[in-house]
Amino acid sequence: MSVPLHLSDLLARPDLRLSVTYDVPPHLLARTVEAATVSDLLSPGKWLQGGELLMTIGLLLPMEPAACRAYVRDVAEGGAACLALGLGQGLPYQEAPEPLVTAAEEAGLPLLTVPDEVPFIAVTKAVFDARATEQRAALHRAFATQRRLTAAAAGDGLRPMLAEWTAATGVGAAVLDPLGRLLAAGEREPRTPLAQARDLLDRVAAHGLRGSASSTAGGQQLEVQPLGARRLRGLLLLTGRPDDAARSVVPGLVSLLSLELERRHLRDEPERRRRSALLSELLAEEHPAPGRARDMLHSVGLTTERVRGVVVEAVSGDGSRTRAGHDARTRATGAGSGPAAPEPADGSTSESSESAESAESAAQEMAADLALAMPGGLVRVVGGTPGGTTHDIPAGAPDRTPGGPSGPVVEAVVGEDLDIRDVLARFAPGRPAGIGPVTAPEAVRVSLRQAAGLLAVSRASGEPAEARQSQASRLLLDLGDRRTLQGYADTVLGPLDLADHGEELLATLAAWLETGGAWDATSRRLGVHRHTVRNRLDKAMDLTGRRLDDPDDRFDLWLATRIRRGGTPSPGPAGRPTSATPPPTPPER
Numbered sequence: 001m002s003v004p005l006h007l008s009d010l011l012a013r014p015d016l017r018l019s020v021t022y023d024v025p026p027h028l029l030a031r032t033v034e035a036a037t038v039s040d041l042l043s044p045g046k047w048l049q050g051g052e053l054l055m056t057i058g059l060l061l062p063m064e065p066a067a068c069r070a071y072v073r074d075v076a077e078g079g080a081a082c083l084a085l086g087l088g089q090g091l092p093y094q095e096a097p098e099p100l101v102t103a104a105e106e107a108g109l110p111l112l113t114v115p116d117e118v119p120f121i122a123v124t125k126a127v128f129d130a131r132a133t134e135q136r137a138a139l140h141r142a143f144a145t146q147r148r149l150t151a152a153a154a155g156d157g158l159r160p161m162l163a164e165w166t167a168a169t170g171v172g173a174a175v176l177d178p179l180g181r182l183l184a185a186g187e188r189e190p191r192t193p194l195a196q197a198r199d200l201l202d203r204v205a206a207h208g209l210r211g212s213a214s215s216t217a218g219g220q221q222l223e224v225q226p227l228g229a230r231r232l233r234g235l236l237l238l239t240g241r242p243d244d245a246a247r248s249v250v251p252g253l254v255s256l257l258s259l260e261l262e263r264r265h266l267r268d269e270p271e272r273r274r275r276s277a278l279l280s281e282l283l284a285e286e287h288p289a290p291g292r293a294r295d296m297l298h299s300v301g302l303t304t305e306r307v308r309g310v311v312v313e314a315v316s317g318d319g320s321r322t323r324a325g326h327d328a329r330t331r332a333t334g335a336g337s338g339p340a341a342p343e344p345a346d347g348s349t350s351e352s353s354e355s356a357e358s359a360e361s362a363a364q365e366m367a368a369d370l371a372l373a374m375p376g377g378l379v380r381v382v383g384g385t386p387g388g389t390t391h392d393i394p395a396g397a398p399d400r401t402p403g404g405p406s407g408p409v410v411e412a413v414v415g416e417d418l419d420i421r422d423v424l425a426r427f428a429p430g431r432p433a434g435i436g437p438v439t440a441p442e443a444v445r446v447s448l449r450q451a452a453g454l455l456a457v458s459r460a461s462g463e464p465a466e467a468r469q470s471q472a473s474r475l476l477l478d479l480g481d482r483r484t485l486q487g488y489a490d491t492v493l494g495p496l497d498l499a500d501h502g503e504e505l506l507a508t509l510a511a512w513l514e515t516g517g518a519w520d521a522t523s524r525r526l527g528v529h530r531h532t533v534r535n536r537l538d539k540a541m542d543l544t545g546r547r548l549d550d551p552d553d554r555f556d557l558w559l560a561t562r563i564r565r566g567g568t569p570s571p572g573p574a575g576r577p578t579s580a581t582p583p584p585t586p587p588e589r
Helices: 007-013 066-078 098-107 122-153 161-169 194-206 245-266 269-286 290-298 321-334 350-373 420-427 441-453 455-461 469-479 482-498 501-515 519-527 530-544 551-564
Strands: 035-038 052-056 082-086 109-116 171-178 181-185 215-218 221-229 235-238 309-314 379-382 409-415 433-435
Touching: 007 122, 035 122, 052 122, 066 098, 082 551, 098 109, 122 161, 122 245, 161 171, 161 181, 161 245, 161 269, 171 194, 171 245, 194 215, 194 221, 194 235, 221 245, 235 245, 245 269, 269 290, 269 350, 269 379, 269 409, 269 441, 290 379, 290 441, 309 420, 309 441, 309 455, 350 379, 350 409, 350 420, 409 441, 420 433, 433 455, 441 455, 482 501, 482 551, 501 519, 501 551, 519 530
Parallel strands: 035 052, 052 082, 082 109
Antiparallel strands: 171 181, 171 235, 215 221, 221 235, 309 409, 309 433, 379 409
């Protein structure tokens, strides 16, 4: 640990012959001295930075008690560790004046005297020599700690490095995965319960490798550093306040821990491939036996009774992810400044090949991240592109049609209790994603196919799209071309737009359809008599030439009103949405 220079250390130096002018309490003598300076200004406080031993001969020192107290207060508020008055022949004072001693004692500021035979420069050199010795010792400790960490890194795993760090610095350390799950600690138990550090861990994890953060919990300082080379592989939690020597070693500790996590990532690749193959085996059968499907999931630790499929695009539809990767490589290699390279014989360009490789790499990295976050780790990459690792397109994967995914996609099977939106927000932010409905394990192939069909909806909405039975009509409307849908609605409802009080007729029609043709419920929702509802609907049917007791007409009217509302049910009582399903029952008459 670092040993700073205390005021008591200077008083103990026989060569300096410093003396105190009053009975200074021990806690004031334990003050750290950061520097030494000389000033005879009446208000030197604004020129101080804190921790100084301020020396003066008192050339302008006032003797009035009030003025003396103001001077001492200015020095103390400037952060000085103590005040030293030079004494001697030819100097203003041969002993400390009583008003200054009284003011210093009242303010709790140590007041020393420097004898005539000791020049101020001797005190200054003593302070800075001690500080230099302290800094050299800190540097030696940092080198020693770094060597110990490097030796521990040659061992097996994270814990030896964390244990060496804690032993050398006294600062607790723990490594967690990107979801905040403990991987290793330098001590048997982390000094701070992980629950107290949860917000800090989540905040750093949300920013990936781009930043760290610190806070205080339970009276201890907490600091979180991200770990990983190119992607977030884990989080380092430090508990305690590192001194200067320990602080200088933190970047080295982060590098060694990141290297170990990258090694783990590579070592886990065979297991990820095995689980990917298991998922392919599960999906290869059109109708797997329930027992067999459940046993396959149980073999990887996925024990929930119901599961769902998830499909995520690894790159955007316009290829922006791969384009950015290509531009970065172009800048790094200096390509583009010389003559154009010849195109391959098959007509493809090197750029498209690099884009394909980048897309495949992005998909594999995303799959690895999701496998870490999803219990069971049933994740695979499907699709591929020329130049990348191409996988067979399974029955559950999205078709490669215009407007579909332009590159590989990641498929996963997760338990129904997993907060999949939280996982996607952390490990696939901004990526189009479809979330299939909850099904039995033997029917997960269907859930994956539905999830794949939602990618276009997610791409358009900018957020994951989830298949829910109550939202089926909304999803169908979202998939349609808006101009075509609006044209259809205008054709059906156009006569009402031109009629007197057309808005009332449209609102009444929509409310009646969404309440399942219930006259009383419609009248209560609109706040009108049921006979008014009947009269408005009779007029609407006369204008449109439709019949409410005709199923086809009723469906056309329902679909047109839903298109006009943007696919969202109109609010019911207390603002609650009504059912999204068109009423199948005939109207009351």
